[in-house]
Amino acid sequence: MSFDRSYARQLDENDELKDFRNEFYIDEEKIYFDGNSLGLLSKRAEASVISLLDSWKNHAIDGWTEGEHPWFYLSEKLGQFTAPLIGAKPEETIITGSTTINLHQLAASFYRPDGKRTKILADELNFPSDIYALKSQIKLHGLDPEEHLVQVKSRNGNTLETSDIIEAMTEDIALIVLPGVLYRSGQILDMEALAKEAQKRGIPIGFDLCHSIGSVPHQLSDWGADFAFWCTYKHLNGGPGSVAGLYVNEKHFGKEPGLAGWFSSSKEKQFDMEHTLSPAEDAGAYQIGTPHVLSAAPLLGSLEMLSEAGIERIRGKSLRLTDYLMQLIENRLKGHGFTIANSREENERGGHVFLEHPQAAAICKALKAKGVVPDFRTPNGIRLAPVALYNTFEEVWKTVDLLRTIMDDKDYEQYDNERGVIA
Numbered sequence: 001m002s003f004d005r006s007y008a009r010q011l012d013e014n015d016e017l018k019d020f021r022n023e024f025y026i027d028e029e030k031i032y033f034d035g036n037s038l039g040l041l042s043k044r045a046e047a048s049v050i051s052l053l054d055s056w057k058n059h060a061i062d063g064w065t066e067g068e069h070p071w072f073y074l075s076e077k078l079g080q081f082t083a084p085l086i087g088a089k090p091e092e093t094i095i096t097g098s099t100t101i102n103l104h105q106l107a108a109s110f111y112r113p114d115g116k117r118t119k120i121l122a123d124e125l126n127f128p129s130d131i132y133a134l135k136s137q138i139k140l141h142g143l144d145p146e147e148h149l150v151q152v153k154s155r156n157g158n159t160l161e162t163s164d165i166i167e168a169m170t171e172d173i174a175l176i177v178l179p180g181v182l183y184r185s186g187q188i189l190d191m192e193a194l195a196k197e198a199q200k201r202g203i204p205i206g207f208d209l210c211h212s213i214g215s216v217p218h219q220l221s222d223w224g225a226d227f228a229f230w231c232t233y234k235h236l237n238g239g240p241g242s243v244a245g246l247y248v249n250e251k252h253f254g255k256e257p258g259l260a261g262w263f264s265s266s267k268e269k270q271f272d273m274e275h276t277l278s279p280a281e282d283a284g285a286y287q288i289g290t291p292h293v294l295s296a297a298p299l300l301g302s303l304e305m306l307s308e309a310g311i312e313r314i315r316g317k318s319l320r321l322t323d324y325l326m327q328l329i330e331n332r333l334k335g336h337g338f339t340i341a342n343s344r345e346e347n348e349r350g351g352h353v354f355l356e357h358p359q360a361a362a363i364c365k366a367l368k369a370k371g372v373v374p375d376f377r378t379p380n381g382i383r384l385a386p387v388a389l390y391n392t393f394e395e396v397w398k399t400v401d402l403l404r405t406i407m408d409d410k411d412y413e414q415y416d417n418e419r420g421v422i423a
């Protein structure tokens with residue numbers, strides 16, 4: 001391969017997904033590599049919001065059952081569109097709540113301390129919200145998180161060893177919750193092996209797919225994962241605060257959810273208004289209250305696009321983009337103190353590249369001043385996420401070129417090496 005700009009252009013020419021970029025609102029003055037924090041708006045997502053506003057305008061209360069996308073069935077419909085992204089059955093998937101609320105719901109449903117089995121197994125690298133939620137669930141059972149939350153340690157501060165996690169699946173573990181892709185280093189955990197090992201030991205296991213959904217394929221049903229949950233504003237491009245999702249394996253259907261509400265009902269029974277819940281016979285039972293229709297609306301358009309592109313093709317291009325990025329970094333930023341801190345193995349890395357540098361915060365500010373939107377992660381991490389649906393190889397080339405200028409000219413020295421309020 002060559003490190004010339006023309007080579008990047010050639011890669012773009014040959015990119016089978018290149019036309020999807022035209023579907024997004026792109027600021028051509030900028031390079032947006034933060035789609036793993038907030039994906040960009042597409043015209044189709046915008047149109048689906050307008051369409052649901054129209055159904056409110058035109059149908060008022062009857063919008064629940066009339067119009068193009070009746071609101072009463074919207075969460076199920078979106079679940080059905082999401083299922084192929086996670087390798088689940090449509091009825092195992094529902095769009096509802098937020099990531100953290102869904103984790104609370106699933107922990108309230110699957111964490112049943114009993115006899116010797118009282119602990120939750122997680123890891124020390126997971127996103128703080130997940131850890132806070134698990135600790136509060138432990139406290140709700142009258143137990144002490146210091147003792148009952150086991151967090152698998154990382155050997156190098158960035159990644160986890162499958163064998164360390166399996167070793168921690170001991171007889172006192174009542175529930176396992178792990179990320180699919182680690183939010184900092186982008187490591188993909190071996191969800192299949194972990195689910196199988198958990199199953200052998202009779203421990204329910206669930207995955208946080210925030211950083212993997214829409215970026216890497218999953219086979220949750222085949223792996224036998226018990227549950228999963230995710231947000232939709234990262235790789236699914238659902239917009240700020242868009243409604244999240246969850247998956248529950250069909251073997252658990254028919255149980256009452258830990259946190260019930262009237263939307264946990266079977267659809268036929270919901271409006272009987274009885275005080276005894278008849279839970280839905282599928283993952284819909286894990287809904288709680290009235291769906292946030294307008295915040296789910298963008299997903300109609302964005303999931304349609306993901307389905308047309310196909311998750312395998314998205315993954316293929318994502319790997320090519322990140323591979324190209326890493327090769328350019330290694331060849332053009334030599335001697336500037338960057339370390340590529342994600343795994344180089346394709347089956348161990350997700351949709352972003354994770355760089356470490358002692359001046360990471362200042363470098364991110366310098367990049368932003370030059371029109372590149374990276375993502376700083378304290379204390380010394382830079383996440384760069386070239387997204388398959390809307391980023392180009394030439395943007396990858398330009399970013400590394402700008403980084404080289406920033407380092408050669410010591411541009412970053414103009415900025416303090418502290419994080420902003422949102423980073």
Ligand SMILES: *Cc1c(COP(=O)(O)O)cnc(C)c1O
Binds near residue numbers: 127210231
């Ligand atoms: C983004 C993210 C969240 C966010 O949770 P919200 O409830 O949507 O705020 C949680 N967990 C992980 C791993 C994430 O990456």
